[in-house]
Every structure is written in C-alpha cells, then in structure tokens.
Amino acid sequence: MTRIALVEDNADNxxxxxxxxxxxxxxxxYETGAAALSGIEANPPALVLLDISLPAMxxxxxxxxxxxxxxxxxxxxxxxxxxxxxxxxxxxxxxGFDAYVTKPIVDETVLLGEIERLLRxxx
Amino acid sequence: xxxxxxxxxxxxxxxxxxxxxRRMIELFLSHAPERVRALRDGADAGDVDAVERAAHMxxxxxxxVGADRLMKAAEAIESAAASGSIARDxxxxxxxxxxxxxxxxxxxxxxxxx
Numbered sequence: 264m265t266r267i268a269l270v271e272d273n274a275d276n277x278x279x280x281x282x283x284x285x286x287x288x289x290x291x292x293y294e295t296g297a298a299a300l301s302g303i304e305a306n307p308p309a310l311v312l313l314d315i316s317l318p319a320m321x322x323x324x325x326x327x328x329x330x331x332x333x334x335x336x337x338x339x340x341x342x343x344x345x346x347x348x349x350x351x352x353x354x355x356x357x358x359g360f361d362a363y364v365t366k367p368i369v370d371e372t373v374l375l376g377e378i379e380r381l382l383r384x385x386x
Numbered sequence: 387x388x389x390x391x392x393x394x395x396x397x398x399x400x401x402x403x404x405x406x407x408r409r410m411i412e413l414f415l416s417h418a419p420e421r422v423r424a425l426r427d428g429a430d431a432g433d434v435d436a437v438e439r440a441a442h443m444x445x446x447x448x449x450x451v452g453a454d455r456l457m458k459a460a461e462a463i464e465s466a467a468a469s470g471s472i473a474r475d476x477x478x479x480x481x482x483x484x485x486x487x488x489x490x491x492x493x494x495x496x497x498x499x500x
Contacts, residue, residue, distance in 0.1 A: 273448050275413040282402035316442055347447040348465075367449025367457070369394075371401055 264289045265382060270299040270325065271343065272317050276366060277382040280312065280343075283371045288378070296320030300328055307335060310381055312364075312374075315344040315355070323358055327367075330359055337380035387454050389486035394452025404498050405435060413492045414451045418444065422484050425463065429477045437477075438467035444480070453487035456480065 271277045277292055278333040284290055291308055293299035296317050298308040303311065311329070315322035324341060342360040344351070345367070352380045355363045398407045421444045428436030441464035448457040459480035466473040 273443065274417070275410055275450050278406070278409060278413060279398075279401075279450055282398075282406045301475070307431055345442060366446050367394075369397070369449075371397075 265310075266291060267309045267310045267312065267378065268293065268299065268303055269312045270294075270296065270317065270322070271312070271314040273314070276314070276343075279368060280374075283368070283374060284378075287375070292370045296322070296325040299325055303329065303335065303338075304332065307338065309339075309385070310378060311338060312343050312378075313340050313360075315342055323355075326359055337385070339385060340375055341381070387458075388490075389453065389455060389483065390490040390494070391452035391454050394450075394454075400450075406497060408498055410451055411495055414447050414453075415488060415491060417447060418484060418488070421447070422481060425477055425480065427474050429474055432472065434467045434470055434472060437472055438464055441467060448487065451487075451491060453491070455484070456487045457484040459483050 267284065268291040269277060269280050270293045271280065272294050280300055281290055281292070291302060291306070293302055297320060313325055314321045317325070322344070326340055329338060329340065337363045341362045341364055342355040343364055344355070345365065352363045361381055364374050364377055368374055395407055398410055421440050424440035425437060425444065426465050428440060441460045445457050445460035445464055448460060459476050462476045463480060466476070
C-alpha cells in the first residue's frame with residue numbers, strides 16, 4: 264500500500280483524513296513541523312499532506328525545508344488549509360505546493376482526486 | 387442555516403460509519419470549550435494573535451462537524467483579527483452559537499447511543 268504523510272496539529276482533522284484515506288493509503292501522522300521533517304527524511308513517503316497553520320514552524324516553512332533537501336525536492340506536497348481567502352490558491356501554488364485543498368473537507372473526493380493525480384504524475 | 391448541518395454528519399457517516407460521527411463529535415466537544423475560553427480571554431486581553439489562533443482552530447473543527455454558524459462566526463473573528471481588530475460582538479455571538487451547536491451535537495450522540 265502506498266504510504267503518505269499527514270502533518271496536522273488538529274486531532275479532529277487527523278481523524279477525518281485518516282478515515283478518508285485509510286482504505287487506500289498507509290498514513291504516517293505528524294503533529295508538528297519538526298517531527299514531520301525528521302520523520303519524512305528518515306522514511307520518505309510518496310506524498311505529503313501538509314497543514315499550513317502549524318504551531319512553531321508553519322507549513323510554508325516545512326515545505327521550504329523539505330525542498331532544500333535534494334532527495335525530497337520532488338516529493339509531491341499538498342497544502343491543507345483553512346485559510347480559504349481569495350488568491351490563496353495562487354499564493355500556495357506559487358510557494359511550491361503541488362496542490363491546494365481547503366478545510367473543512369466537504370468533499371473527500373477532491374482530496375482523494377488530488378492525491379491520486381499527483382501520485383500518477385510521479386509514477 | 388441550522389446550528390448543525392445534518393448533511394455534514396451524514397457525510398462523516400458515509401466516510402467512516404457511526405463510529406467516525408461519534409468520535410468526531412466527541413473530539414470537537416472535548417476541545418471546543420478550551421478554544422471558546424481562549425477566544426474570550428484573548429478578546430478580554432486585547433491579544434489579537436491569540437484570538438486569531440483560537441478562531442482559526444475553531445473554524446476548522448466546527449466545519450468538520452457541520453456547525454456552520456459557529457464556523458462563520460469563527461471565520462469573521464479570524465479575519466478581523468488578521469487585520470488587527472477584535473470583533474467583540476462576534477465573539478459574544480460565537481459563544482452563543484457554540485451553545486447551540488453543542489446542544490444539537492450532544493443530542494446526535496445520544497441518538498447514536500439509542
């Protein structure tokens with residue numbers, strides 16, 4: 264089963280994403296950016312779901328540090344964010360995220376569709 | 387807009403059965419009082435950053451369980467805080483909306499017990 268990582272500090276969002284993904288993917292869960300960076304580097308997944316509003320080190324900083332590592336530069340990363348303001352999609356894609364999915368996840372097929380699309384592109 | 391959108395709970399049921407509905411509601415109810423308190427305290431202290439953080443957490447969690455009016459109030463508070471002001475009247479409204487959402491969600495939990 265393809266393994267993906269979820270970086271999310273909200274327990275309820277982790278539970279929901281796990282419920283959405285668990286039949287299709289193996290999920291590594293991280294609550295902080297720091298834990299995610301070391302875990303992902305030690306055991307790289309096929310894709311990362313990365314929350315933007317993380318305490319201490321936010322998602323954009325986690326992405327920047329992932330991209331600094333040669334081996335992780337091409338890792339597909341989806342921004343998961345509740346910052347649904349006009350222009351956000353362009354902003355996050357411009358920062359180097361491969362896709363952008365807004366929370367709350369009202370349609371799980373959007374998230375699954377983006378995961379599948381990016382995994383297919385990289386395969 | 388009702389306090390809790392039944393379609394959101396139905397969506398959770400479709401994704402993860404009655405067990406997911408129950409666990410999502412329980413998680414929401416266990417974290418929300420602390421977030422409501424943080425919002426109120428932050429508003430009282432004039433701490434816009436604390437208000438923005440608490441509102442952001444509340445927005446996301448409320449949306450997951452279909453507490454749409456609560457989510458809207460949290461969103462309005464978050465966006466006011468992001469531009470440096472504290473929407474005190476909306477904080478009061480949020481406290482009220484939380485009470486309403488909590489009542490409906492507790493009822494949904496009881497019904498799932500029965």
